Amino acid sequence: xxxxxxxxxxxxxxxxxxxxxxxxxxxxxxxxxxxxxxxxxxxxxxxxxxxxxxxxxxxxxxxxxxxxxxxxxxxxxxxxxxxxxxxxxxxxxxxxxxxxxxxxxxxxxxxxxxxxxxxxxxxxxxxxxxxxxxxxxxxxxxxxxxxxxxxxxxxxxxxxxxxxxxxxxxxxxxxxxxxxxxxxxxxxxxxxxxxxxxxxxxxxxxxxxxxxxxxxxxxxxxxxxxxxxxxxxxxxxxxxxxxxxxxxxxxxxxxxxxxxxxxxxxxxxxxxxxxxxxxxxxxxxxxxxxxxxxxxxxxxxxxxxxxxxxxxxxxxxxxxxxxxxxxxxxxxxxxxxxxxxxxxxxxxxxxxxxxxxxxxxxxxxxxxxxxxxxxxxxxxxx
Amino acid sequence: xxxxxxxxxxxxxxxxxxxxxxxxxxxxxxxxxxxxxxxxxxxxxxxxxxxxxxxxxxxxxxxxxxxxxxxxxxxxxxxxxxxxxxxxxxxxxxxxxxxxxxxxxxxxxxxxxxxxxxxxxxxxxxxxxxxxxxxxxxxxxxxxxxxxxxxxxxxxxxxxxxxxxxxxxxxxxxxxxxxxxxxxxxxxxxxxxxxxxxxxxxxxxxxxxxxxxxxxxxxxxxxxxxxxxxxxxxxxxxxxxxxxxxxxxxxxxxxxxxxxxxxxxxxxxxxxxxxxxxxxxxxxxxxxxxxxxxxxxxxxxxxxxxxxxxxxxxxxxxxxxxxxxxxxxxxxxxxxxxxxxxxxxxxxxxxxxxxxxxxxxxxxxxxxxxxxxxxxxxxxxx
Numbered sequence: 208x209x210x211x212x213x214x215x216x217x218x219x220x221x222x223x224x225x226x227x228x229x230x231x232x233x234x235x236x237x238x239x240x241x242x243x244x245x246x247x248x249x250x251x252x253x254x255x256x257x258x259x260x261x262x263x264x265x266x267x268x269x270x271x272x273x274x275x276x277x278x279x280x281x282x283x284x285x286x287x288x289x290x291x292x293x294x295x296x297x298x299x300x301x302x303x304x305x306x307x308x309x310x311x312x313x314x315x316x317x318x319x320x321x322x323x324x325x326x327x328x329x330x331x332x333x334x335x336x337x338x339x340x341x342x343x344x345x346x347x348x349x350x351x352x353x354x355x356x357x358x359x360x361x362x363x364x365x366x367x368x369x370x371x372x373x374x375x376x377x378x379x380x381x382x383x384x385x386x387x388x389x390x391x392x393x394x395x396x397x398x399x400x401x402x403x404x405x406x407x408x409x410x411x412x413x414x415x416x417x418x419x420x421x422x423x424x425x426x427x428x429x430x431x432x433x434x435x436x437x438x439x440x441x442x443x444x445x446x447x448x449x450x451x452x453x454x455x456x457x458x459x460x461x462x463x464x465x466x467x468x469x470x471x472x473x474x475x476x477x478x479x480x481x482x483x484x485x486x487x488x489x490x491x492x493x494x495x496x497x498x499x500x501x502x503x504x505x506x507x508x509x510x511x512x513x514x515x516x517x518x519x520x521x522x523x524x525x526x527x528x529x530x531x532x533x534x535x536x537x538x539x540x541x542x543x544x545x546x547x548x549x550x551x552x553x554x555x556x557x558x559x560x561x562x563x564x565x566x567x568x569x570x571x572x573x574x575x576x577x578x579x580x581x582x583x584x585x586x587x588x589x
Numbered sequence: 590x591x592x593x594x595x596x597x598x599x600x601x602x603x604x605x606x607x608x609x610x611x612x613x614x615x616x617x618x619x620x621x622x623x624x625x626x627x628x629x630x631x632x633x634x635x636x637x638x639x640x641x642x643x644x645x646x647x648x649x650x651x652x653x654x655x656x657x658x659x660x661x662x663x664x665x666x667x668x669x670x671x672x673x674x675x676x677x678x679x680x681x682x683x684x685x686x687x688x689x690x691x692x693x694x695x696x697x698x699x700x701x702x703x704x705x706x707x708x709x710x711x712x713x714x715x716x717x718x719x720x721x722x723x724x725x726x727x728x729x730x731x732x733x734x735x736x737x738x739x740x741x742x743x744x745x746x747x748x749x750x751x752x753x754x755x756x757x758x759x760x761x762x763x764x765x766x767x768x769x770x771x772x773x774x775x776x777x778x779x780x781x782x783x784x785x786x787x788x789x790x791x792x793x794x795x796x797x798x799x800x801x802x803x804x805x806x807x808x809x810x811x812x813x814x815x816x817x818x819x820x821x822x823x824x825x826x827x828x829x830x831x832x833x834x835x836x837x838x839x840x841x842x843x844x845x846x847x848x849x850x851x852x853x854x855x856x857x858x859x860x861x862x863x864x865x866x867x868x869x870x871x872x873x874x875x876x877x878x879x880x881x882x883x884x885x886x887x888x889x890x891x892x893x894x895x896x897x898x899x900x901x902x903x904x905x906x907x908x909x910x911x912x913x914x915x916x917x918x919x920x921x922x923x924x925x926x927x928x929x930x931x932x933x934x935x936x937x938x939x940x941x942x943x944x945x946x947x948x949x950x951x952x953x954x955x956x957x958x959x960x961x962x963x964x965x966x967x968x969x970x971x
Binding site for chain 1: 606607619626663694817820849
């Protein structure tokens with residue numbers, strides 16, 4: 208291993224992209240390597256296996272990880288292309304900006320979308336969910352953490368409602384902002400599709416679309432009655448490729464992002480070196496620290512209560528009289544980068560702090576203390 | 590600038606991915622940076638501008654570069670989603686494996702595809718092209734270099750045929766294996782769409798879909814009568830984002846692959862430091878050297894003649910009696926990686942050498958001498 212140290216930079220504490228470890232960044236600088244080379248095949252194959260481990264799924268369950276060049280958004284199209292047929296009913300549980308967009312995407316693929324919207328900062332009620340399930344929709348989507356509000360949806364509980372009231376419904380979890388930072392038990396909860404990306408809890412540069420599909424979801428895509436409406440993200444094309452790499456055989460459909468997969472492999476090896484539950488606990492502790500400190504400063508949050516607030520990020524309301532230009536540039540002067548608001552209805556009223564990956568897990572870095580102290584200074588509380 | 594040196598590795602001389610320069614790889618290891626940060630915005634904005642420069646287009650022409658996370662293959666879907674409407678006639682000029690696949694992709698989007706196929710190693714005749722243009726198709730696609738055969742299509746000449754016989758037809762150049770290694774004059778030739786990727790002539794890790802659309806192509810996508818059939822690669826979504834970054838304003842639709850864009854920016858700055866014609870001449874010289882040396886060894890090529898053979902790669906027929914396992918592993922033992930055959934009809938009969946990017950331009954590296962000497966040794970000619 209080289210003594211590579213990443214360049215000096217401002218501390219990046221937004222809800223993704225996040226800070227990277229030196230080994231992950233060095234892996235992203237792997238020299239030119241063929242996608243079919245004996246060096247790369249096991250790296251890709253193991254990444255596929257390790258992803259199941261992070262999401263608490265098993266090969267025996269028949270679940271299929273699919274890793275292709277793209278952003279998290281491409282995962283929405285993957286659901287649209289592979290699972291939606293014109294006229295299919297889809298329930299979208301909407302906890303913010305990303306619910307709106309997922310719905311828009313699925314409608315393009317012909318879904319009849321029934322959006323169950325929560326007020327900003329809240330989650331849909333059980334009654335509303337149960338009512339939406341009455342028509343036995345083909346798919347229900349949950350935004351696990353809506354990055355625009357920091358609201359954490361109770362995915363296990365919602366899944367149990369689906370199992371009870373419409374067991375045939377495929378459960379799709381938009382886990383872009385939750386994979387490897389929030390608890391996800393793919394097999395136990397009976398999830399069908401997870402869509403995610405590399406630049407958040409996984410702590411890898413952006414550019415890789417991360418999908419895990421259950422056996423049931425793969426079969427639904429195989430048994431559709433009408434042709435798929437896309438090529439690049441067709442599971443029919445990619446699943447044989449993933450199976451080949453997992454079996455140690457090179458295979459080609461489109462060129463995988465070799466360097467990003469080296470980086471992902473490095474991150475996954477580090478993540479799975481300990482039980483996943485420890486990693487999630489570290490995120491819970493980081494979140495508690497940040498939220499307790501901010502509460503002590505008299506600040507309030509976008510999520511209505513702590514039990515529906517994400518552990519990988521915090522959406523904080525500005526104190527009365529302050530706005531983004533009063534706070535964010537002053538933090539940037541202190542080399543701390545946080546994110547502005549995103550949800551249209553409250554965009555000027557809050558900002559967002561990310562605390563995922565090395566920031567949460569490697570507390571020796573002092574990232575959290577740095578941002579809290581920075582906020583204290585900027586608010587004149589120190 | 591750090592003194593970063595990439596790790597020791599086998600010399601990668603396949604038709605993509607290719608060898609990277611140290612600065613490009615170091616840029617791919619840029620620390621965590623927000624896609625909306627003041628540091629990143631000019632890097633993205635300039636990359637957009639520099640791409641036009643590489644392809645000999647101008648902002649005044651109204652051409653629009655579009656850079657999103659994905660592989661070269663995603664560019665086919667971009668054409669399908671944005672330009673094809675059900676029933677549209679598309680002529681696909683087929684010079685190998687990649688013509689077949691492009692046609693398959695466009696058919697998914699409802700195109701009525703008329704494939705004009707050349708025999709393996711050849712290009713379609715002018716007569717066949719003119720005949721296919723008689724019905725005034727909406728789109729014609731040209732695989733500039735078919736990576737499976739190393740055949741270089743005469744894009745300028747074909748474009749002139751289109752201008753003469755069906756001037757309304759949109760000309761799409763699949764330039765995955767030709768951008769920055771073969772001559773392309775976007776504005777002068779009147780091209781409408783170039784689709785490419787980063788891991789070939791641009792010398793950047795794989796994972797970024799590179800598209801350049803003419804004003805006419807953008808207008809065609811805006812004026813379509815039926816809705817687009819995709820979300821992630823919708824130009825409607827991305828063009829405002831690209832225009833914003835080019836104007837120095839952050840903007841969000843889906844997270845761009847920040848590190849890959851830093852790497853691309855580094856590569857584009859290096860490429861555009863000299864006139865593009867010099868870079869193309871360097872590739873011609875590299876190609877001539879490789880092909881002359883192989884000819885001197887009595888070897889033959891897949892392309893029927895030198896004037897339709899790519900300058901960025903060489904598809905070489907094995908000498909009689911030899912096959913891939915007799916040659917490729919022995920080159921790999923000498924730390925030289927070349928590629929096996931890909932075109933189904935002749936897959937066992939040939940192999941492929943890539944000579945793009947630093948390999949062709951920085952002759953001091955001695956990459957070409959190394960592969961030629963390796964081949965001589967393996968064939969017992971030295």
